[in-house]
Amino acid sequence: MSDRLEFQGKLQGLLELAKSKGQKIALEEVENYFDKDCLSKEQLQLVCEYLLSQKVAVSGFEKNNTAMQEGEAEKESAELPTLSEEEQKYVESYLMELKEMRADSEAEIRMASLFPKVVEEAVKLNHPQVFIGDVIQEGNVSLMQALSEMPEAQDISIMEEVRVGMLALIEAQTEVKRQDKRMVEQVSELDEAIRSMTEELGRKVAVDELAERLGIGEEQIAEILKLAGEDVDN
Secondary structure (H helix, E strand, O other), X not given: OOOHHHHHHHHHHXXXXXXXXXXXXXXXXXXXXXHHHOOOHHHHHHHHHXXXXXXXXXXXXXXXXXXXXXXXXXXXXXXXXXXXXXXXXXXXXXXXXXXXXXXXOHHHHHHXXXXXXXXXXXXXXXXXXXXXXXHHHHHHHHHHHHHHHOOOXXXXXXXXXXHHHHHHHHXXXXXXXXXXHXXXXXXXXXXXXXXXXXXXXXOOOEHHHHHHHHOOOHHHXXXXXXXXXXXXXX
């Protein structure tokens, strides 16, 4: 797409559409939304990952399909998701609690039968930067919501909703951490630039001078300065 602003506008429109649907959207809807733009598979994946980072569940979307398929055999044989000791204890304790759970109605019995599957799915999707308990909790919320909205759906369809909910949480949390890491790096770069330029110029550095040196906007410089606690001239 040649017009970047137009694309950003459509992306925001898609996000608003997903929010109006309760933070959920189907992959087919995403494809149809950008049908006239002829997005490549890579671009479509980036759009879906963006939606996930905004806590939007994209049903039918599998993140990094190619990479996952290529490495699937290795993961199954020798590199299964590894839980930390704390996470392992959490899962074991939680599974014990599930065994003691009482279920009286037919709906409760069905939900109880799917709770262990939520744990299994959470372990498969385990991410080192996201605590397994958070993923399980999000999975349970997605499970209850799916059973409420689609009581007649088969378990496989219910678990697909659970999976996309988990993926949305993982993407959202890892995106926040990526942004935090980048901000720390920017603060470090800015601090170094201020010290270097102050020595070179023998005076306080102006925001526009820093912006030119680092190649970023003055507004972004101002935001980073608040975190860095540095004093410069406007």
